[in-house]
Amino acid sequence: xxxxxxxxxxxxxxxxxxxxxxxxxxxxxxxxxxxxxxxxxxxxxxxxxxxxxxxxxxxxxxxxxxxxxxxxxxxxxxxxxxxxxxxxxxxxxxxxxxxxxxxxxxxxxxxxxxxxxxxxxxxxxxxxxxxxxxxxxxxxxxxxxxxxxxxxxxxxxxxxxxxxxxxxxxxxxxxxxxxxxxxxxxxxxxxxxxxxxxxxxxxxxxxxxxxxxxxxxxxxxxxxxxxxxxxxxxxxxxxxxxxxxxxxxxxxxxxxxxxxxxxxx
Amino acid sequence: xxxxxxxxxxxxxxxxxxxxxxxxxxxxxxxxxxxxxxxxxxxxxxxxxxxxxxxxxxxxxxxxxxxxxxxxxxxxxxxxxxxxxxxxxxxxxxxxxxxxxxxxxxxxxxxxxxxxxxxxxxxxxxxxxxxxxxxxxxxxxxxxxxxxxxxxxxxxxxxxxxxxxxxxxxxxxxxxxxxxxxxxxxxxxxxxxxxxxxxxxxxxxxxxxxxxxxxxxxxxxxxxxxxxxxxxxxxxxxxxxxxxxxxxxxxxxxxxxxxxxxxxxxxxxxxxxxxxxxxxxxxxxxxxxxxxxxxxxxxxxxxx
Numbered sequence: 001x002x003x004x005x006x007x008x009x010x011x012x013x014x015x016x017x018x019x020x021x022x023x024x025x026x027x028x029x030x031x032x033x034x035x036x037x038x039x040x041x042x043x044x045x046x047x048x049x050x051x052x053x054x055x056x057x058x059x060x061x062x063x064x065x066x067x068x069x070x071x072x073x074x075x076x077x078x079x080x081x082x083x084x085x086x087x088x089x090x091x092x093x094x095x096x097x098x099x100x101x102x103x104x105x106x107x108x109x110x111x112x113x114x115x116x117x118x119x120x121x122x123x124x125x126x127x128x129x130x131x132x133x134x135x136x137x138x139x140x141x142x143x144x145x146x147x148x149x150x151x152x153x154x155x156x157x158x159x160x161x162x163x164x165x166x167x168x169x170x171x172x173x174x175x176x177x178x179x180x181x182x183x184x185x186x187x188x189x190x191x192x193x194x195x196x197x198x199x200x201x202x203x204x205x206x207x208x209x210x211x212x213x214x215x216x217x218x219x220x221x222x223x224x225x226x227x228x229x230x231x232x233x234x235x236x237x238x239x240x241x242x243x244x245x246x247x248x249x250x251x252x253x254x255x256x257x258x259x260x261x262x263x264x265x
Numbered sequence: 266x267x268x269x270x271x272x273x274x275x276x277x278x279x280x281x282x283x284x285x286x287x288x289x290x291x292x293x294x295x296x297x298x299x300x301x302x303x304x305x306x307x308x309x310x311x312x313x314x315x316x317x318x319x320x321x322x323x324x325x326x327x328x329x330x331x332x333x334x335x336x337x338x339x340x341x342x343x344x345x346x347x348x349x350x351x352x353x354x355x356x357x358x359x360x361x362x363x364x365x366x367x368x369x370x371x372x373x374x375x376x377x378x379x380x381x382x383x384x385x386x387x388x389x390x391x392x393x394x395x396x397x398x399x400x401x402x403x404x405x406x407x408x409x410x411x412x413x414x415x416x417x418x419x420x421x422x423x424x425x426x427x428x429x430x431x432x433x434x435x436x437x438x439x440x441x442x443x444x445x446x447x448x449x450x451x452x453x454x455x456x457x458x459x460x461x462x463x464x465x466x467x468x469x470x471x472x473x474x475x476x477x478x479x480x481x482x483x484x485x486x487x488x489x490x491x492x493x494x495x496x497x498x499x500x501x502x503x504x505x506x507x508x509x510x511x512x513x514x515x516x517x518x519x520x521x522x523x524x525x526x527x528x529x530x531x532x533x534x535x536x537x538x539x540x541x542x543x544x545x546x547x548x549x550x551x552x553x554x555x556x557x558x559x560x561x562x563x564x565x566x567x568x569x
Contacts, residue, residue, distance in 0.1 A: 033450055035447045035450055035453070038447070038450070056374070056375075057374065057375060057377060058377075059377050059412055077449075094377075096377055096378070096412075099424075100416075100420060100422070103420075103422050104420060104422070114421040115420060115421040115422065116419075116420065121419075121420060140448060140449055141446045141447070141448055141454075142446055142447060143444055143445050143446025143447055143453075143454075144444055144445065144446075145442050145443065145444030145458070146442060146443050146444065147441055147442045147458075148441055148442070149443075155444070155446070156446075157446070226415065226419050228415075228418075228419040228420075229418060229419060230415060230418075230419075232418065
């Protein structure tokens, strides 16, 4: 009987304690951040630099652009940036442009029933003049990479979104053969208009204050790149404008200020 | 009675030991003033050589004065337990002597007139963790772009185009880079950078400019180079994005076809096309693929 009482008292006293101990025993890594002493290479730093950009998949004119960029990182995840692009190769024809020009008649003294003359056709094709866009950058991914097991670099990947303006230009917007009707039969679409800017980017840090910056932008704006009838009404007007996706890839060298980066716990 | 007293004494002693143990367990995260900001580098136990502090050289000089102060105060106070533990994850995925079966879908990027969707697969065997040899095969489905349809309306021209039928190749892969990144500083994702070169055959077919004209096919030798990124999801599963540039000499429909003695004689048209209308073609494509690995698991051969 006494043994039973002792066992009962022991059970009452010990069991809650054991249960509590089990409850409080958790992994020591429970609250640990996944990366400790992480270099916060962007947090509250300015970023500035310049690079080169190139259009991808344009119908008639490719563009090689000088692209300055200025950004401020509010923290390691979010930044606000402004990017400019100024076309330094307005005459860089695509192969499709050359094919069109090569297939069309060139001699204005030779009657052409329907096909435009090559120089007129090429004249109404527009090209990028300049681009100025703002963008918010969201940086969910950051890490490091080993190249050939010997070169180590910190990097980040981000998505960007914003808007801006794009300037479209042409050498000879309305050749004489285009103005035979009103609205004209053909006319290059030249304007400065709003554009949507979306894309992805990455920094590959070569030091704590310098990085290679890659960005792929999709500039979405209304355009009629050929300057010719699109909707079949035999004239060229704003009704022929269509939303177009215009890809720009740029590679910049960017510098960061302050010079030193913080390190997380 | 003595036994009862002895039993109660043992129980109480046990109880007191248990409470003492609990008191020594890590406290809930303490405030900074409790001196909880010690790091393995400044107060922790012996640092193993695995902790590569060389990656953050001069880290103490980078800390702000406030942080440095925090790191020295409260000696002897309870520490945050995770800061005393060195965690060096191993390479998350080993490929050596494993077979990768990777079905993929792709799209051509650089032709404004005709777009091709591709479906196929890679079969790669990894000789080492960074070198592979494999086979690649794909089938194409064409789609003419809006720009192609406008060529007739705007210029009264009909474009000369070839469509892709299928492609196969022997490919060699190399992994020059291996990295990891933190996703919102919550999860670590491992990835690698892959490059590949290959040599194979591609079959193309002309799209006749005139309806009703007979088409012919070309079998061209094609070389390709590729660059890709692969994310490791499970021990047997990866996701990849790859860009490949295919280069080959292709024959397009001869522009003077109607002047040939028999425009429907495909052999003669093909011969004339090869002689007069042959040009180097670059097809840049983007692929998404899922990698399935056999065997589905691996064992580490080196100690942690």
